[in-house]
Amino acid sequence: MDFLNALVALSNFVLIPAVAYGSQLALGALGVTLIYGILRFSNFAHGDTMAFGTMTVILFTWLFQSWGISLGPLPTALLAIPFGIAATAVLVLATDRVVYRFYRAQKAKPVVFVIVSIGVMFIYNGLTRFVLGADDQRFADGERFIINVREFRELTGLSEGLGIKTTQGITVITAVIVVAVLFWFLNSTRTGKSMRAYSDNEDLALLSGINPERVVMVTWLIVAALITVAGTLYGLDKSYKPFTYFQLLLPIFASAIVGGLGSPLGAIAGGFVIAFSEVGITYAWKKVLGYLLPESLEPSGLVQLLATEYKFAVSFIILVAVLLFRPTGLFRGKSV
Amino acid sequence: MKKLLLASAATALTAGAAFAAGHASEAKIGIILGFTGPIESITPAMADSAELAISEINESGNFLDGVMLAPARADSTCIDASAATAAAERLVSEGVVAIMGADCSGVTGAVLSNVAVPNGIPMVSPSATSPALSTAEDNGLFFRTAPSDARQGAVIAEILNEKGVSEVAVTYTNNDYGKGLADAFAQSFEEMGGTVTLSAPHDDGKADYSAEVGALASAGGEALMVFGYTDQGGKGMIQASYDTGAFDMYVMGDGMYGDTLFQEQAEALEGSIGTSPWAQGDGAEAFDTVATEAGVDASSSYTRESYDAAALIALAMMAGGEASSDAVAANLMSVANAPGEPILPGELGKALEILADGGEIDYVGASGVELIGPGEAAGSYRHYMIKDGAAETVEFK
Numbered sequence: 001m002d003f004l005n006a007l008v009a010l011s012n013f014v015l016i017p018a019v020a021y022g023s024q025l026a027l028g029a030l031g032v033t034l035i036y037g038i039l040r041f042s043n044f045a046h047g048d049t050m051a052f053g054t055m056t057v058i059l060f061t062w063l064f065q066s067w068g069i070s071l072g073p074l075p076t077a078l079l080a081i082p083f084g085i086a087a088t089a090v091l092v093l094a095t096d097r098v099v100y101r102f103y104r105a106q107k108a109k110p111v112v113f114v115i116v117s118i119g120v121m122f123i124y125n126g127l128t129r130f131v132l133g134a135d136d137q138r139f140a141d142g143e144r145f146i147i148n149v150r151e152f153r154e155l156t157g158l159s160e161g162l163g164i165k166t167t168q169g170i171t172v173i174t175a176v177i178v179v180a181v182l183f184w185f186l187n188s189t190r191t192g193k194s195m196r197a198y199s200d201n202e203d204l205a206l207l208s209g210i211n212p213e214r215v216v217m218v219t220w221l222i223v224a225a226l227i228t229v230a231g232t233l234y235g236l237d238k239s240y241k242p243f244t245y246f247q248l249l250l251p252i253f254a255s256a257i258v259g260g261l262g263s264p265l266g267a268i269a270g271g272f273v274i275a276f277s278e279v280g281i282t283y284a285w286k287k288v289l290g291y292l293l294p295e296s297l298e299p300s301g302l303v304q305l306l307a308t309e310y311k312f313a314v315s316f317i318i319l320v321a322v323l324l325f326r327p328t329g330l331f332r333g334k335s336v
Numbered sequence: 337m338k339k340l341l342l343a344s345a346a347t348a349l350t351a352g353a354a355f356a357a358g359h360a361s362e363a364k365i366g367i368i369l370g371f372t373g374p375i376e377s378i379t380p381a382m383a384d385s386a387e388l389a390i391s392e393i394n395e396s397g398n399f400l401d402g403v404m405l406a407p408a409r410a411d412s413t414c415i416d417a418s419a420a421t422a423a424a425e426r427l428v429s430e431g432v433v434a435i436m437g438a439d440c441s442g443v444t445g446a447v448l449s450n451v452a453v454p455n456g457i458p459m460v461s462p463s464a465t466s467p468a469l470s471t472a473e474d475n476g477l478f479f480r481t482a483p484s485d486a487r488q489g490a491v492i493a494e495i496l497n498e499k500g501v502s503e504v505a506v507t508y509t510n511n512d513y514g515k516g517l518a519d520a521f522a523q524s525f526e527e528m529g530g531t532v533t534l535s536a537p538h539d540d541g542k543a544d545y546s547a548e549v550g551a552l553a554s555a556g557g558e559a560l561m562v563f564g565y566t567d568q569g570g571k572g573m574i575q576a577s578y579d580t581g582a583f584d585m586y587v588m589g590d591g592m593y594g595d596t597l598f599q600e601q602a603e604a605l606e607g608s609i610g611t612s613p614w615a616q617g618d619g620a621e622a623f624d625t626v627a628t629e630a631g632v633d634a635s636s637s638y639t640r641e642s643y644d645a646a647a648l649i650a651l652a653m654m655a656g657g658e659a660s661s662d663a664v665a666a667n668l669m670s671v672a673n674a675p676g677e678p679i680l681p682g683e684l685g686k687a688l689e690i691l692a693d694g695g696e697i698d699y700v701g702a703s704g705v706e707l708i709g710p711g712e713a714a715g716s717y718r719h720y721m722i723k724d725g726a727a728e729t730v731e732f733k
Contacts, residue, residue: 012580013553017546136567138600149581161581238544238572248543279547284534284554302555308536308548309510 001158006291008160012149018272018279020168020237023175026271027230028248029255030182030264031223037199037262038219039100041113046227047249048124051242052091053228054235055132057084058139065141073143073166075236081228089224095120096220104216121246128242137240142166167237178229179268182222186264191218199262251278254315258322260329269330274315282308361403363659365390365649366427366457368437368447370414375439381636382462383409386436386646388630389684393650396685398692403659405650412438417446424451434649434664435459436642441466441512452477458665460649462641465590466516470710477665481641481648481705483613483715485513485589489520491717491733492561492587492611497528501559504530505552505583507573508563509591510537517563517589533557540568545576553582561587566594571601578604585609590717593727602725609730614718615640615703616732623681623702640702641713647684648672651699654691672707674698 028050035043043049060080070076103116145151146169149161186192191214198205198215206212231245238244255274259266285303293299306314322329367386369379390405399405408430410423420443427435428451435457438444444464452459453475460479461469467486472478496504506522508514514537522532534555538548552560560583564570570592577583578601588610598605615623623643627634634640649664651671656663671687676696679687687697699705706714720727 013546013550013582017544017550017576017580021544021546136571136596163579163581165579234543239575241541241567243541244543247541251543275544278544279550282547282551284551287554287556302534302551304551304554308538308551311547 002291004156005158005160006288008152008158008162009287009291012160012162014276014279014283016162016164016168018275020165020171021279022272022275023171024230024234024237024271025251025255025275026268027175027178027226027233028252029259029267029271030179031226031230032252032256033259033262033264033267034219034223034226036256038195038215039104039113041110041117042253042261044114044117044249045121045124046252047246048121048128048242049088049092049224050227050231050234050248051128051245052124053084053088053224054231054240054245055128055242056087057081057228057232058132058137058235058240060084061139071142074170075140075142075167077139077141077232077236078170081232084228084232085225088228089221091124092220092224093217096216125242125246132242134242137235139240140167140236165237167233171233171237174229174233178226179264182226182264185222191215195219250312251275251315254319258319258329260331263329263331266329266331273318273330277314277318278311281314282306282311361401362406363403363653364406364408364427364430364432365646366408366410366424366430366432366435366437367646368410368412368420368424368427368435369439370443371409371411373412373414373416375414378637379439381633381639382439382642383407384632385627385634385639385643386462388627388632389643389646389681390650391630392626392682392684393647393688396688398685398688399650400654400657400659405659407646408432410437412440412443412447414440414443417443420447421450428455428457432457433653433659433661436645436649437461439463439638441469441516445469445472448472448474448478456665457661458649458668460645460668462645463638466512467520468512468516470712474710476711479645479648479668479707479711481644481701481703481713482638483713483717484520485517486520487715488590488611488613488717489517489522490524491719492521492589493524493528493530494733495609495611495719496525496530496559496587502530503533503557504559504561504587505533505555505557506535506561506563507538507548507552508535508561509565509569510539513591514563518561521561521563538564538569538573540565542569542572545569545572546580548573549576549580549582552577553580557583559583559585559587561589562592563589565591566597571597574601574604595726598722598727599725602722605722606724607722609719609721610727611717611719611733613715614732615716616718617704619680619700619702619704622683626682643681644699644701644703644705647681647701648699648705650684651679651687651691651697654688669707669711671697672699672705 057080060083061077064076143166146164149163152162194210195215251274255270256267258273259270286299289299367383371379387407390407393399394404410427412420424447438447441464444461458477463482465482465485467484470484506518508518518535562570586608590612593612623640624634652664652667653659655667655671676698678698678700681702690697708714717733719730721730
C-alpha cells in the first residue's frame, strides 16, 4: 500500500506534469529543429508565431462557441485547430515571401537570418497584441479532468490522489499522432525525402532537380501546423498569454539544442529531458520517501536536491554540459 | 514719442512685476505615478483623486492667503528605477514643493534615496507597501497613506490563528513585494506558534509551475499562502495546485484580489480566504460622494489613499503657514493624527479655516488615515472568503 502511495504521489506531481510539459516542448522544438535543418537558421520568432497561431485558434473557438458547436467532453479548440493552422500558414508563407526570400537569394549568413527573425518576432508580437491584446485569455471548455484527485482516492482507497486532466491526455495523444505522421512524411514520401536531401546537402539536392522553393514552402507549412498544435495544447493545459509564449522560446530552444539541432528525434528527446529535469530535480522527495522508508528512517527535512528557484539553472547546466561534451546534441544533429 | 515709449515700458515693467507676484503665489505638487507600465490601468484614477483634493483646496479660497496649488504629473513607470528617478528630477527642477507618489515599492525607494532626500523634498506615497520602506533612510521626508505589508502579514497570521490553522506552505512572487509580504507573514505566524513548511518563490510569466507545486505539496500544510498577482504566477500556482490536488485551501494576499480570477477558478477557490486593504465608514462614503460629483472613479484601487496623500500635503503646508517643503515634512504627522477636529473628504475648506484660526485637526480622510511609526498608515483590511466565484466579506481588521 505504501509503495502504491509513493508511486501515485510521484506520478501525480512529477511524472504526469512532466510528460505533458515535455510533449508541449517537443512539438515546439520540432518546429525549431525543422527550420534549423532546412532553412539553416535559429528562428527567434518561434514563440510569437505560436502566440499568433493560438490566437487564431482562440478566435475560431469563440466563434464556434457562439454558434453552439461543441465537442462534448473535449475542448472545442480541437475543432478550430485546422483553421488556426491555415491562418498561421498564410502568415509564415507571406513572411517568407516578403522577408526571408530576399535574404535567401542573397545567400545571407545564418546570423543575419537570426537577426531578421528577431525583427519578425517583434512584428508578430505587436500583431498579436493588436488583435487580441496582452491579457490572459481563457478558451478551454469541456470536461476538465479524466480523473480527479478526489475520485481517484475514493476509487482506490489510497491516501494519495492522482489527477489527470483532459488536456494532459489530449496533449500526449496528439503529440504521439503528430510525431508519427511527421516521421512517416519525412521517411516515406517523395516530398519528405527531398526535404531531407535538401537538409543534408543543398547543392547536391539542387543538382538532382529538387525545387528549393517547394521544399521551403512545405517546411513552413509543417512548421505552421506543429506550432499551432503546440501552442493550442499549451494554452488549453495552462493558459494563453502572449508574453508566456514569448518566454517559452527559452525552454524550446534548450530542448532542440540538447537533442541536437536538425534532428527531429533529438527534439522530442530534448523536450522530455528539459521537462523532467525542471520538474524532477527540484522535487522534494520527503513525501515519497516517507512512504517507502521504515518509520525510523523517515526524513525530517524536505530531501530536495535544489530549491525550485534553480529549476531554470538545471536545464541550462544540462545545455552547457551537452554543448561542451557533445556539441552536436544527444542525437547527432548539426553542431551550433 | 520717447515719452510714450518710456511710459509703455514702465507699464510693461509694473505689469511684469505684478504678474511675477501672482506667479509666486503658486505652489507645485508633483504627482509621480506609473502612467505607463504594469499598473497603468489604475494610475489615471489615482492621479484624478489626488487632483480632486488639490482643486478642492484651491476652490475653498482659504489656503495661505490666496496661494494656488498646481499639480504636475510625471511617469514613474512602476518598474524602471532610472526612468522614475529622471522623472522626479524633472519635477524638482520645475520647483515642486512636495511629491505625491511614487506608486510601486521599488521605484518609490529609488526616488526617495536619489531625489527626495538629496533635495529635501517630502514624499507621500499612496500605494508603496514594502516593509523595507519603513526603515529606509529618509530624514523624516517619507510618508505613506498605504499600510506596510508587515501589517498585512500580521493580519493574515492572526486570521489563520483564529481559524486554528497551524501549518502552511507559502509561495510568493519573486520581487520586493512578494518577498516582503512572505517574510512579514512568516515572522508573525511563527510568533503565534504556527509553522511554515516551505516558503518558495515563483517567477511570473513562466511556462510551467508543476515543479513549484510538487515541492510545496511534498512539504505539506493545511493551506497554501499565495502572495502573487491575479493574472501572473499567482494564478498559475493556484491552477497547478488544484489540478494535482495538492492543496484544498488557499490564502491570498492583496495582489491576488480580482473578480476575473475568482470566477475562473471558482471551483478551486471555493472556501479560500484572502485580505485586501479596505476603507470603510464615513470617510469612504464621503469620498464616494465627492468623487462621483467630480466624475472620478472612486471604486478603483488606491484612489482613497491618493486623495488623502494630496490632501495631507496641502493641510501640512497650511499648518506650517507656508507652502514649503519644510512645512510639509514638519506638520504632516500632526495634521494626520489626533488630537483635533476629525476631517472627512469634502471638508478640506473647513480644515483650512480651523488651521488658519490656530486650531488643530485630525485628518480622517477617505481611508481613515492614522499614521504610525515612521509615518505610514496603520491600515485596515477586508478579510474575505470565496463563495460561488465571488468574494464575500467576513470581517474588517
